[in-house]
């Protein structure tokens with residue numbers, strides 16, 4: 001890359017709190033950030049993605065207390081678990097650290113003293129909630145009561161989940177201590193405040209100068225509301241006992257966790273710089289920096305990241321963020337994640353049952369650049385992944401590779417038969433890149449799937465499996481499949497930020513090095529590729545159901561690993577000699593009424609599996625529109641089950657169910673041909689939907 005075009009980018013995700021495990025709700029953010037980071041890396045930019053555990057505050061102190069261990073022991077254990085979970089979902093941090101570190105203490109003290117020395121702090125007496133039973137001042141989140149603004153009950157003491165209003169815990173109506181369940185006393189303490197109002201002109205200018213790119217429109221509107229309401233002074237101190245950093249000039253006082261948590265972004269980066277030759281902290285954080293700094297956060301912490309955080313940075317003489325990108329919350333099957341419904345799913349539980357790539361794709365498929373909530377619909381999740389990734393994307397490779405590996409010794413042709421089709425795929429690259437840059441991942445997925453449809457259509461038009469059996473056309477099989485595989489490779493370039501593990505398997509398959517964005521520009525020709533291995537299995541809905549079940553009973557011992565979720569593709573044999581057609585004699589003539597008794601329907605193959613122990617059968621799961629059926633079909637010798645999902649077939653729908661040795665067949669799929677490799681399933685033109693009657 002031309003050095004003038006190379007951007008220097010620092011990216012963060014919000015710091016997960018170190019008192020509990022990572023769940024799928026967290027992963028929306030880390031997967032979203034990771035996709036964007038991986039995209040920027042593939043484009044050749046200098047990118048650093050840092051994060052840390054948010055390790056301070058009363059909840060950690062109380063949790064450690066309850067477990068009978070020190071806060072340090074708790075945060076160390078949780079830190080290890082967090083890093084394991086992030087790694088298993090392919091979240092590619094350059095540094096993962098903790099806010100409970102020397103770098104953060106030094107930076108927090110420095111930033112505080114700068115802000116104080118410039119006159120932006122004051123002290124003031126505050127009436128605070130005090131739990132006399134526990135002997136401690138109560139953090140905001142340990143007092144619950146009714147929101148003083150919108151009157152919603154059961155709200156935390158710092159902010160309302162309903163109206164997003166912020167207030168002091170003492171403002172709550174009918175407050176209770178969460179620690180002891182008793183009404184808190186009000187005690188006075190002298191606290192330290194940052195005069196946030198001092199920064200209002202600067203904050204307004206920061207938002208305005210970004211030309212609409214600093215925050216999303218919905219957040220900009222929120223900021224306007226907050227500005228109009230007037231910025232309140234921010235209480236940054238907490239009384240002991242507190243797990244955190246002591247405030248240097250205020251004995252018995254600690255920095256509120258929300259002071260040193262965002263500073264933890266800098267501390268993690270500082271730690272990375274100290275370990276990386278040539279990487280300079282000031283290049284990214286000095287006011288004169290030309291590097292870009294992006295924070296990805298949930299919309300619930302926008303107040304902290306768009307007001308407090310830029311104010312602290314500015315007050316201490318650092319640069320401010322390039323942008324703060326907010327996302328919505330995760331719902332599962334249309335509602336809040338719920339432990340009783342088994343939809344409060346931990347990352348580690350998901351990983352036992354399903355491949356992380358599935359979730360990365362589904363989240364990407366649902367993520368735009370707004371702050372709307374994202375719904376994980378578990379049925380749609382399985383159907384979408386199976387249809388897009390297995391039925392469309394991987395299918396392209398499965399349909400072409402077997403010919404290249406069997407008949408051409410793994411060698412690709414020297415030229416492409418339709419270079420203009422390949423060029424059209426390459427030309428889509430900049431449009432897709434612009435969508436990634438703008439965090440429009442759903443649109444990326446849709447655009448790539450349109451291209452996948454086009455690639456499958458090309459293969460359908462040329463039918464290499466037919467060409468291979470025709471001596472005059474057999475020579476065309478290699479170039480046709482070479483183009484098919486190259487189209488697949490371009491699509492994998494475009495999806496690599498979303499599907500890094502699949503991309504790695506594809507890279508091994510093509511044996512031409514790591515895919516970068518510009519890999520799409522040059523097709524692979526005349527070289528050898530490795531034999532196709534299983535790239536991705538279909539999602540078995542049973543595995544999804546088992547994961548939900550396991551999430552209902554978190555206290556039970558970990559269940560055994562899920563059953564294998566799909567069959568490996570079975571390549572059909574090539575080159576069997578064409579037998580001379582033997583015309584079967586016609587059956588006796590029947591009247592229309594007799595024909596009309598046969599109820600033929602359009603069906604779509606949802607899944608196809610080999611049947612254990614059966615030489616000839618494939619088990620087809622069919623969608624008949626009005627119901628689902630399992631049909632055992634003697635087509636194994638001619639069809640690779642991996643190529644069947646998504647295709648339409650014709651079914652005798654009113655044939656009595658037949659009990660066979662390997663199970664019950666609920667109908668019959670129509671096909672022509674004498675058997676072995678010569679079996680051809682009936683197809684139907686595009687537009688016909690499952691369930692339509694055939695007359």
Ligand SMILES: [Zn+2]
Nearest residue numbers: 147150160163
């Ligand atoms: Zn409210």
